[in-house]
Amino acid sequence: MKTRLVISAVLMAAATTGAQAQDAAAAGIAKFREMLADGNPAELFEMKGEELWKQKRGPKNASLEQCDLGLGPGVVQGAFVQLPRYFADTKRVQDLETRLVTCMETLQGFNAEEIARTPFLKGEKETLAALATWIGGLSKDMRFAVPQKHEAEKTMYEVGKRLFFARGGSHDFSCASCHGADNTRIRLQDLPNLTKNPGDGVGFAAWPAYRISNSQMWTMQHRLNDCYRQQRFPEPKWGSDATIALSVYMGVNANGAASIVPALKR
Amino acid sequence: MADPMRIRANNKDGVTEVRVLMSHPMESGVRKDASGALVPAKYITDLDATHNGKTVLKAMFSGAVSQNPFLSFKFKGGAKGEKVAVKWVDNKGESRTDEATIA
Amino acid sequence: MNNTRRTVIKTTSALGTLVALGLVTQQQAMAAVDRAAFDVKSIADAIKAIGGTAANSDQVSVVSPDIAENGAVVPVGATSNIPNTTEIYLLVEKNPTPLAAGFIVPAGTEASVQTRLKMGQSTNVVAVVKADGKLFSATKETKVTLGGCGG
Numbered sequence: 454m455k456t457r458l459v460i461s462a463v464l465m466a467a468a469t470t471g472a473q474a475q476d477a478a479a480a481g482i483a484k485f486r487e488m489l490a491d492g493n494p495a496e497l498f499e500m501k502g503e504e505l506w507k508q509k510r511g512p513k514n515a516s517l518e519q520c521d522l523g524l525g526p527g528v529v530q531g532a533f534v535q536l537p538r539y540f541a542d543t544k545r546v547q548d549l550e551t552r553l554v555t556c557m558e559t560l561q562g563f564n565a566e567e568i569a570r571t572p573f574l575k576g577e578k579e580t581l582a583a584l585a586t587w588i589g590g591l592s593k594d595m596r597f598a599v600p601q602k603h604e605a606e607k608t609m610y611e612v613g614k615r616l617f618f619a620r621g622g623s624h625d626f627s628c629a630s631c632h633g634a635d636n637t638r639i640r641l642q643d644l645p646n647l648t649k650n651p652g653d654g655v656g657f658a659a660w661p662a663y664r665i666s667n668s669q670m671w672t673m674q675h676r677l678n679d680c681y682r683q684q685r686f687p688e689p690k691w692g693s694d695a696t697i698a699l700s701v702y703m704g705v706n707a708n709g710a711a712s713i714v715p716a717l718k719r
Numbered sequence: 720m721a722d723p724m725r726i727r728a729n730n731k732d733g734v735t736e737v738r739v740l741m742s743h744p745m746e747s748g749v750r751k752d753a754s755g756a757l758v759p760a761k762y763i764t765d766l767d768a769t770h771n772g773k774t775v776l777k778a779m780f781s782g783a784v785s786q787n788p789f790l791s792f793k794f795k796g797g798a799k800g801e802k803v804a805v806k807w808v809d810n811k812g813e814s815r816t817d818e819a820t821i822a
Numbered sequence: 823m824n825n826t827r828r829t830v831i832k833t834t835s836a837l838g839t840l841v842a843l844g845l846v847t848q849q850q851a852m853a854a855v856d857r858a859a860f861d862v863k864s865i866a867d868a869i870k871a872i873g874g875t876a877a878n879s880d881q882v883s884v885v886s887p888d889i890a891e892n893g894a895v896v897p898v899g900a901t902s903n904i905p906n907t908t909e910i911y912l913l914v915e916k917n918p919t920p921l922a923a924g925f926i927v928p929a930g931t932e933a934s935v936q937t938r939l940k941m942g943q944s945t946n947v948v949a950v951v952k953a954d955g956k957l958f959s960a961t962k963e964t965k966v967t968l969g970g971c972g973g
Contacts, residue, residue, distance in 0.1 A: 481889030483967075488887055488897040489938075494787035496725050497742045641891070641967055665895035668786040719891045734932070747940070749918065764857075776935070777926040781860045783897040783917055785938040794931040 463575035470584070482641060486717065490629040495586055495663040495715035498618050498670045502587025505580055511561030512651025520556035522549070522588065533592035534712055537701050539603040546609045548700045549588060550674050551692040569691045573675050582670045585604055586661045588712035596711050597658065599704035606701065609694070617648070626684040632656075642719065647703050662716035670715075673700055726819035728803040735821055736796030737768060737775075739790045747782025763788060764809045770794065770803050777803050797821050839948075855911070855924050865913055865920040869950055869957070872911055875951045876959035879904065884949045884962035885936060893943065893966040898922075899936030900949030902958070907933035909952040916945035941966055 506517045506529075522532035523540070537548040540689045543555055557563040557577070601607055620627040631639070632647040645651035651658075660673045671679075677696050681689050689696050722742035729736050732771040741763065748760025766778040775794040797803065859871035869876055885899035900910050908927055913920040922939045933951065941947075944965040951958050 478889060478967075481887065482967075483889055485887040489895065492738055492740050492789040492791070494740060494789070496740055497722065497787060500723065500725060610913055631931075637757075666892045668894065727826070774926075774928055775931050778935075779855070779857070779860070779924040781919065781922050783914060783919070783922040783940050785940055789897075789936075789938045791899075791936045792827065792925075793934065796930060 478641060486545055489639055489665070489717055493663055493715060493717045494668070495590075495661070495670060495717065498583045498661075498663070499585040499590045499715065500581035500587075502585070502590075505583055506587065511557065511666045513560065513562035515560050515562075517553075517556050517560060517584070519560060520553070522552055529588055530591045531595060533589045533714065534595045534597045535600060537560075537606075537609070537697050537704060538600050539605045544693075546605050547601075547696055547703060548673065548692075550584050550672055551697065553581055553584055553588075554692065573671075573678070574669060582661065582672050585672045586670055586715045589661050589712070592712055593714060594711055597704060597707045599701065599708055601705055609698045609701040610705050612694070613698035613700070616699055617702055622684050622686040624685045626686075628680065628684075630684070647706065650708070653711040654716065655710070657700070657707040657713065658710050658712045659716040659718070661714055662718040664718050666719050671718075694705045714715055721813060721815040722819040724805060724815065726803065726805055726809075726817055728819045728821040729799070730797050730799055730821050734793050734795055735770070735803070736793045737791065737803055737805075737819075739768075739788075741788045741790075741807060743786070743788060743807070743809065745780075745782060745784055745786040745788060749782070753812075761809060761811055763809045766790070766805065766807045768792070768803065768805045770797050771801060775803070826939065846866065855909075855921075859924075860921050861919055862921060863919060865915045865948065868913055868919075868921040869948075869959070872909075872924075872950055873952060873955075873957050876957035879958035882949055882951050882958050882960040884947050886947045886959050886962055886964045888963075888965065890941070890964055893941045895938050896941055896964060896966070897936065898939045898947055898964075899934070900951065900960070902933040902949075902951040902953065903957055904933070904953040907951050907953040910935055911950040912937070912939065913950065913966050914939055914941050914945055915948060915950040917941060920948075937961045 509516050519526045522529065523535050523538045524532050533549060537546050539546045540552065547555065552570050554565050557568065558565040563577065571578045601610060617628045629648065631644050635646050637644045645656040647656050660676050661670060663670050674691060674696060677699060678689060724742065725740040726739045743763050744761055745763065746758050746761045750758045752758050760782060762782040763780045766780065767774060768776040776792050799821055801821050802818045803821060804816060806814060806816040808814040824893050859868055862868045862871050863897050881903040883900060883901050887897060890896040898912055900912060902910065910925045910927060910933060911921060912923045915920050923937055925935050941964065946961050946963050948959055948961045
């Protein structure tokens with residue numbers, strides 16, 4: 454009787470130790486992130502973004518202060534959590550980055566095609582990263598309210614959903630391969646389930662983010678581009694309807710969750 | 720010219736806490752780029768923080784300090800409205816000075 | 823005359839006297855370790871370059887995480903409760919050149935600094951402080967993990 458109790462106690466202890474080790478790692482990572490939370494280098498990009506919004510630039514030597522991000526010309530606070538959305542002047546659903554390029558073209562005279570072709574982290578793509586970081590930061594802690602009123606917005610949600618589950622590439626991966634279920638991870642990185650609301654500050658609610666592993670400020674377009682790279686897909690066209698549709702799908706799913714942008718990521 | 724630093728200085732119960740975020744690549748000189756060539760060293764070597772002209776911290780950095788360096792420290796004194804200035808110099812002789820008002 | 827002054831200035835203990843006499847400004851006296859110490863390859867030699875050997879002290883603590891998701895940006899700091907702490911050094915044992923940063927703490931500034939360092943692998947993080955000319959240290963291990971993919 455006593456032996457059985459001892460054995461089961463030892464087995465219980467072993468099982469708990471395994472689970473405890475897992476918890477200790479997760480707690481350790483949480484502590485690490487907490488230590489870095491104060492003084493996010495993204496703040497340097499926020500400062501730069503604010504400067505670029507107000508600075509007269511481009512062939513027309515004008516600022517972006519009249520740019521309409523969906524809440525009226527020049528209204529920046531709260532705009533981030535209501536994007537992507539349909540814009541009457543361009544007759545399309547646009548995300549923050551494509552909308553900024555529209556403004557850079559119409560207000561400042563920049564060439565939209567050229568900006569689209571510029572690689573990430575270079576030239577005006579860096580301008581976009583700084584602007585997106587600042588604009589996102591002005592909606593920090595606000596809850597997502599990505600609209601689904603216009604027909605085009607609803608269509609884009611459905612397109613995004615189809616794309617999310619579409620398998621392809623050399624490894625037959627889809628977004629859902631990594632982000633389609635609860636409680637999954639790659640090594641020590643938790644993978645949010647993006648087919649539903651993953652909670653405050655997770656998934657769509659965490660980009661743009663400063664990535665400490667390469668000291669780069671990544672926007673959602675950059676994140677999507679890299680996801681496709683990891684899925685062994687061909688490179689998506691920057692700002693394409695496909696990329697915007699995926700943002701609509703993830704954004705609408707995240708409605709109600711609080712934004713923590715600009716975030717800090719591994 | 721280097722991008723500005725973000726300096727926050729807060730006074731509480733007679734102690735001023737200073738937090739600085741510097742914009743700098745902090746290349747150690749031992750990293751290789753995509754083509755295999757060594758990226759030349761470019762990192763902040765010295766930092767000076769002053770309050771009303773008096774040094775409140777001096778630092779010597781190496782290339783092992785992370786990119787876009789962060790620094791925080793506290794000193795006795797300082798009152799709301801007064802200024803804290805931070806200056807950094809890197810191995811290439813580039814420098815940057817910024818100041819913040821104590822809140 | 824100038825040569826004698828330079829020789830005298832090299833002797834650390836005389837520095838205080840020189841400052842008091844006004845022959846050396848406070849700024850000039852605030853020279854901590856030689857830049858060459860940052861190129862030293864072993865942690866023992868780095869500590870020697872700082873000023874000899876350091877006695878372990880529970881009055882000194884290393885502030886660093888148990889686990890770092892990525893070695894590029896690891897928050898590292900040190901706090902010293904030893905009175906008259908004038909210098910703080912942060913060393914990363916497994917780095918090719920362990921001495922990562924040094925701080926001069928003037929009177930009135932708390933002997934507590936926090937920064938972020940690069941570490942290539944799991945390692946001991948050592949804080950060495952100088953108080954009244956003597957060295958004291960503390961050590962803490964930080965494990966560096968390979969996180970995952972991208973987010």
